[in-house]
Amino acid sequence: DNHSWDVHTGLSARMKNQSAPMLDAGLSTLIADLDERGLLEETLVVAVGEFGRSPQRGVSHSEEYGLAVRVLCEGAWGFAATPRLEPRAVKAVVAQAIAQARKNAMLRPGPIELAPAPAAVGSWVSPHEVDPFTVPIKDKAEYLINAANATLKVPGVKHVDAFSFAVREEKLLLTSDGTRTLQVFFRVNPGFSATAVDGRRGRFASRAHEVEPMLAGWEHCQAADFVGAGPKIGEDAVRKLHAASVEPGEQTVILAPSNLWLTIHESIGHPTELDRALGYEANFAGTSFMRAEDTGKLRVGSERVHLVADRTQPGGLATTAWDDEGVAAQRWDIIKDGVLVGWQTTREQAGWIHEPASRGCSYADGYGSVAFQRMPNVSLQPGAEGYTTEDLINATDRGILITGRGSWSIDHQRYNFQFGGQYFWEIRNGRLTRPLRDVAYQANTVDFWRSCDMIGGVDAYRLGGSFSDGKGEPGQSNAVSHGCPPARFRVNVLNTGGDR
Known part of the structure; x- marks a missing residue:
């Protein structure tokens, strides 16, 4: 058969016009290259104020990696994925993707046609100064807690939420067109808000820091200066509460x-x-x-x-x-x-x-x-x-x-x-x-x-x-x-x- 393999978040040998058994030569390289690739996520949350009797702090950390194969067979797509990177599992995924494509081909109104694209070979790392995953959790937590405490000093502010969310994504791609690329992405999403309460009127108002998520490192979170900006955010929340x-x-x-x-x-x-x-x-x-x-x-x-x-x-x-x-x-x-x-x-x-x-x-x-x-x-x-x-x-x-x-x-x-x-x-x-x-x-x-x-x-x-x-x-x-x-x-x- 004339198959076209498109491997996402993974790597394989070039396989154009080759059948599934020809995968063997590329499997050991595939597994070695993928061993350290994947998606890494971390969320740190701090909530302080009268809405809770004690500060609420939480950290979540997740990591995943695996391999996926997308094939274009008989004019239809097939797709399969696995977190298991041993040769037997990878060969099974390829077979599953081909079988799925053949079933999809029975229902397609017409063959899928891809616009041409030149082969891409290279690597790229998104610009950053500080890998957020190298910064100790303790330092990140102190940054958020200090900002919350500074903001709570503003009269009328009763609650503060602060968080940081970071992602490191590593993606290795090889296609039958000859493309082989490795990319690493660092994304960060810091956040901070203050809530003012008017107990007499039963009303509240919240004001969030306007820092935006960015393709960057921990330096972007530091530049937001939550500690310095916190009191102004709190004062805005109070003004908003009493605004016309x-x-x-x-x-x-x-x-x-x-x-x-x-x-x-x-x-x-x-x-x-x-x-x-x-x-x-x-x-x-x-x-x-x-x-x-x-x-x-x-x-x-x-x-x-x-x-x-x-x-x-x-x-x-x-x-x-x-x-x-x-x-x-x-x-x-x-x-x-x-x-x-x-x-x-x-x-x-x-x-x-x-x-x-x-x-x-x-x-x-x-x-x-x-x-x-x-x-x-x-x-x-x-x-x-x-x-x-x-x-x-x-x-x-x-x-x-x-x-x-x-x-x-x-x-x-x-x-x-x-x-x-x-x-x-x-x-x-x-x-x-x-x-x-x-x-x-x-x-x-x-x-x-x-x-x-x-x-x-x-x-x-x-x-x-x-x-x-x-x-x-x-x-x-x-x-x-x-x-x-x-x-x-x-x-x-x-x-x-x-x-x-």
């Missing part, structure tokens, strides 16, 4: 990068996943109002709106050297001059829209998961005018500045949505006047982006993101970043408090 409730209605809003990144993720990132647009994917909030035939035609935003997909962005959680099909990382336009121009694709999907090559968006979240299309870093590009946040505020007569991430919802076509935030400032006559509470904004994707009339410059650009973007069935989780400067929009502001 927002007046609902149509208003101008300035969205800080710490808020806007999530709106980009939900309203642009997900609907430009090609499988959602074509109806092949609907898990985790649906398909897409955008269609392949809209390419080059649909005006999504104003002419100043330019969003790019970029798997090379420094610090981006979805940044890589090669995707899980060996396609080199790249940067391309998604929305250009406000018009839909690009999609997120894999080698299989490129031909669906008559493109000659994949955009390099294949990813599996572990050796036991099938690689499929996942979101790259998708970011709003800075404006040429070089505006600062202060410039946007000064140019706004009446509006609201919204920072940080809050609750949100979006429909199953990624069209109608509403988003909250962490902190809200009223703007009057070009200046910040007072904090507000109970704020959310509502719009649809097209009206929202078409209303964008000011975008900050490169110096105001910041990177946000999520460690846990869900997709697929069985579900998989992808880490992804979204960069942007502050930007100004016209939306419908909602009052979420109900007790104005």
Whole structure:
């Protein structure tokens, strides 16, 4: 038989046009190379305050490694995986994948065709200064506890949560196209929040530090300076608790990068996943109002709106050297001059829209998961005018500045949505006047982006993101970043408090 093997989170000998027994020569190398590869995760949590009688501290540590084989046989995919790396188990996995592909071939509407990709050979380690797994747990815990204790000194603050989450992922890939790559990724996700309580009115308010997860090492957690920032976070929580409730209605809003990144993720990132647009994917909030035939035609935003997909962005959680099909990382336009121009694709999907090559968006979240299309870093590009946040505020007569991430919802076509935030400032006559509470904004994707009339410059650009973007069935989780400067929009502001 003419088989094509694609091994994820693992290594094998090149096997193009070879049958399963020819695996023997590569098995010993495979097992030796995989012995130290895998996925390592660590979570450290500290909770201190009146909600618990004593400080709550917890550490979780997990590690996994294994091998997976994906085969394209008789025009259909087959997949199998194992945590056992002895020769007999590996040979069994290959046989299982081939058998599955043959069964799938009986049901396929047509043969799967892969866009060509040059063979990739090399290694890459994500930039970092301090491997988070070399920092003693005691030092990490002290960092979080000291921040919590400093914040609890603020009058009115009754509870503090602090955590750090770190991942080291090592991925070795070999394909029958001649690709052989080894990549090591370090991702960190620190977090910190304070809760203020008004016992007399039975009300509370929380304020989170706006540090974002990053493709980086422990140095990113240290740079957040939780100890130094803690008292300010606590004071913000108290001010938020006693802030005036927002007046609902149509208003101008300035969205800080710490808020806007999530709106980009939900309203642009997900609907430009090609499988959602074509109806092949609907898990985790649906398909897409955008269609392949809209390419080059649909005006999504104003002419100043330019969003790019970029798997090379420094610090981006979805940044890589090669995707899980060996396609080199790249940067391309998604929305250009406000018009839909690009999609997120894999080698299989490129031909669906008559493109000659994949955009390099294949990813599996572990050796036991099938690689499929996942979101790259998708970011709003800075404006040429070089505006600062202060410039946007000064140019706004009446509006609201919204920072940080809050609750949100979006429909199953990624069209109608509403988003909250962490902190809200009223703007009057070009200046910040007072904090507000109970704020959310509502719009649809097209009206929202078409209303964008000011975008900050490169110096105001910041990177946000999520460690846990869900997709697929069985579900998989992808880490992804979204960069942007502050930007100004016209939306419908909602009052979420109900007790104005």
